[in-house]
Amino acid sequence: MNFENLRDLMIENRTVRRFNQSRAVDYDILVKLVELTRCCPSGRNAQPLRYRLVTSTEEKAKVFPLLKWAGYFKDWDGPSEGERPTAYIVQCLDTAFGSNCLCDDGLQLEAITLGMHTMGLGGCIIKAFNVVELSRVLELNEQYVPRYVPRYVLALGYPAEKVKIEEMSGSPDADFKYFRTPDGIHHVPKRPLSELILPHR
Numbered sequence: 702m703n704f705e706n707l708r709d710l711m712i713e714n715r716t717v718r719r720f721n722q723s724r725a726v727d728y729d730i731l732v733k734l735v736e737l738t739r740c741c742p743s744g745r746n747a748q749p750l751r752y753r754l755v756t757s758t759e760e761k762a763k764v765f766p767l768l769k770w771a772g773y774f775k776d777w778d779g780p781s782e783g784e785r786p787t788a789y790i791v792q793c794l795d796t797a798f799g800s801n802c803l804c805d806d807g808l809q810l811e812a813i814t815l816g817m818h819t820m821g822l823g824g825c826i827i828k829a830f831n832v833v834e835l836s837r838v839l840e841l842n843e844q845y846v847p848r849y850v851p852r853y854v855l856a857l858g859y860p861a862e863k864v865k866i867e868e869m870s871g872s873p874d875a876d877f878k879y880f881r882t883p884d885g886i887h888h889v890p891k892r893p894l895s896e897l898i899l900p901h902r
């Protein structure tokens with residue numbers, strides 16, 4: 702692995718929201734992905750995040766309606782039958798360690814999605830979901846003891862859509878909304894490097 706390999710992996714590791722629903726993701730694969738999180742940095746090294754893995758048809762059917770997809774696409778309710786995720790990784794905070802996980806959640810999600818990409822998988826990190834209902838349908842907690850709080854749902858599967866990075870203009874009011882073209886390709890604008898580095902005063 703050199704810098705160029707890592708950069709290519711990160712360029713290719715795009716959010717995917719449509720999947721080949723006929724191709725299952727094995728539970729063991731999800732376990733391997735979670736194993737990557739053990740290597741991540743952790744504030745105070747407390748490592749307060751836990752994962753609930755979802756692969757059964759019954760549980761997937763309960764999770765899917767609780768998720769909100771692609772907020773910018775007002776006329777799209779998310780992947781239709783046949784292109785839905787084939788697994789979910791639910792990242793939970795163990796509140797026995799406190800109510801804050803600093804940036805552990807994001808670091809671990811990036812590790813998992815990079816790992817997914819190396820396996821030919823794709824997915825979508827989802828924050829817009831019904832936390833209470835998700836906790837209930839997955840029976841995350843003992844009754845009256847709300848210890849594990851879901852922070853993110855990672856929906857995944859084998860991708861059935863193409864995603865392309867678009868260069869954004871350097872203008873501060875440039876449009877950052879992702880969009881889809883009639884050929885079905887999903888486009889994601891990314892800011893130019895020149896905008897990211899502040900000038901010396």
Ligand SMILES: Cc1cc2nc3c(=O)[nH]c(=O)nc-3n(C[C@H](O)[C@H](O)[C@H](O)COP(=O)(O)O)c2cc1C
Binds near residue numbers: 715716717825828829
């Ligand atoms: C913290 C966070 C929350 C997100 N929540 C959602 C969500 O609720 N629903 C969704 O469809 N996508 C969600 N996404 C995916 C973003 O829309 C996606 O990362 C963004 O459009 C950039 O695309 P890229 O991941 O290919 O760079 C989320 C991503 C992050 C990092």
